[in-house]
Amino acid sequence: MSLINRLASDQADFEQRLSALLDRGDEQSRDIDARVAEIIAQVRARGDAALLDYTRELDQIRCGEVAELEVPATRLHGALEALDGEARQALEFSAQRIREYAERQREGDWHYEDDYGNRLGQRVTPLDRVGVYVPGGRAAYPSSVLMNVVPARVAGVGEIIMVVPAPGGVVSDMVLAAAALAGADRVFTLGGAQAVAALAYGTDTVPPVDKIVGPGNAYVASAKRQVFGQVGIDSIAGPSEVAVLTDGSLDPEWAAMDLFAQAEHDEMAQSLLVCSDPDYLDRVEKAIEAHLDGQPRADIIRASLAERGGLIQSRDLADGAAIINRIAPEHLELAFADPEAVLPLIRHAGAIFMGHHSPEAFGDYCAGPNHVLPTAGTARFSSPLGVQDFQKRSSVIHCSAHGGRALVSASEKMAEIEGLAAHARSAALRGGGEQG
Incomplete structure (x- = not known):
């Protein structure tokens, strides 16, 4: 049995099979939405008391007041100082590159005078207060801290409130170190829909924010959707995805590993490769078979590739590009010796990695551009998180x-x-x- 789905665009049922592969379904969404609505209502009505109840129930943390869930600044900076040399160097290197890229995105005021002497323009100001949700639990994501907090800091946001779940009271020191390095003002060990509700409406202890950014599970996504309007949000993030478009010049082992790198996130992650050469697709499939069992997260990768993965044979390059635009992937690798010649064919992708030496993994950590990207086809109308998301524009008419x-x-x-x-x-x- 094949480890990954095989499709060809000249098959009569191709569109049906591709749609099925891209369909994420919503069987559980109604139950989740109802549960989240209840949590939000409780936090709005009962504030800190509801947060304590949900933290006790869901994270097994017992405390007398929400203030005990705030991480002291001394602990944040202590975590940073305690990092070993290589870990701190990697964190600082990544933060600096993210900051350098973000600084080039910052917008400023502008104006012009029309033919009648009227002065028209735009004033750009940062948001007053932003909430950053950082996933916790089974894995630690210091990169998510950097990608959300650094551009907010570059934009000039007045106050950055970070929340991170800490099941059993355990929170990653790397996450805390990243918060100190990136410049989060306050950090609470709160998670789930209750944390989103607290950020949106405020409690006696957690201040209300103007916008909530950062990825989370289905409950967090539902909560962000439900509080939108009370606050701004960045997006409703779905499982991560990558598509590789190539002419067959990418080493098959490299291709397999790039697919693995996305699939190891979780079983719902999606890894797709598009090429017009069927022999090359065969070689990639063999490389997947040869290297999968050696991966520490092999079970997750296997499930992801079987359910969501695909090797897609296109008719030619133009057809392959059309398939990519149909998918509108979060991450796209243009694995060609001359990717610049292919780039004009691409209209929809969150981040585009050019050539053989630009794997998506670089983008997750330290390339510089933000790794918070539109998922589930929303790259058709959405953009990566950036400094602009933490600024607002006012029209000026004089x-x-x-x-x-x-x-x-x-x-x-x-x-x-x-x-x-x-x-x-x-x-x-x-x-x-x-x-x-």
Whole structure:
């Protein structure tokens, strides 16, 4: 039995099979949404008391007040100082590269003057307070801390509140060290929908924020969806995914390992490879068979490849690019000797890794661009997390007496068309000369 699905775009049922492979289903979503709605309602109504109850029930942490769940700044900085040399060097190297990239994204104010002397422009200001959700539990993700906190800090956010679940009271020292290095202002060992609700509505101890960013499980995703409007959110993150488009010039073992690197996240992660050469797909499949059992997370990879993975034979390069645009993957590797020639064919992808020496794994940690990316096909209309997500823009309109008169006639007519008499009169009053 094959370890990974095989598809070909010239098969009559290709679109049906591809759609089935991409379909993530929502069998549990109603039950999850209902449970999350209950948690949010309890946190809104009971505040800290609800947080203590849920932390005791779900994370097996007993404490008398939520303030005990806040990690002291001394512990954060102590965790950073205690890191061994290589770990700290890797963390600092990654943070610096993320910061350098983020600094180039920062927007500033601008204005121009029109032909009538009116001054029009845009003012850019940072958000006052942001909440960062960092996954915890089975694995530690200091990279997630850096990718969310560093651009917020570069944007000039006033206060950054980080939450991270700590089942059994255990939280990764690497995560705490990353929080200290990136510049989180306050850190709470809170997780799940209850943490999202606390950030959205605030409690006596946890301050309300303006936006919540960061990935989490299905309960966290549901909570972010339900509190949107009360606060901003970055996105509803789904399982991670990679697609590799190649002409067969990528070493099959490298290709297999790139697919493994995505599949080892969890059983729902998706790893796809598209190529027009069936012999190359055979070689990649053999490389998967040869190297899978040697992977520490082989069981997870095997389940992911069997359920969500695919080797897809395209008709040609143009067809392969069309398949990629249909998938709109979170991560895309263009594994060609000359990837620049292929790039114009790609319209939809969260992050694009160019050539044979740019594996997606670099992007997860230290390449520089953010690893918080649109998933589940949302790269069709969404972008990676960046400094812009922590800034807001205000339009600025400054009309002179002369310049304002130039806008009166059109404003009056448009107001008349829309049946808004006060609008028309408000505009007309500016046409009679200087204010007395």
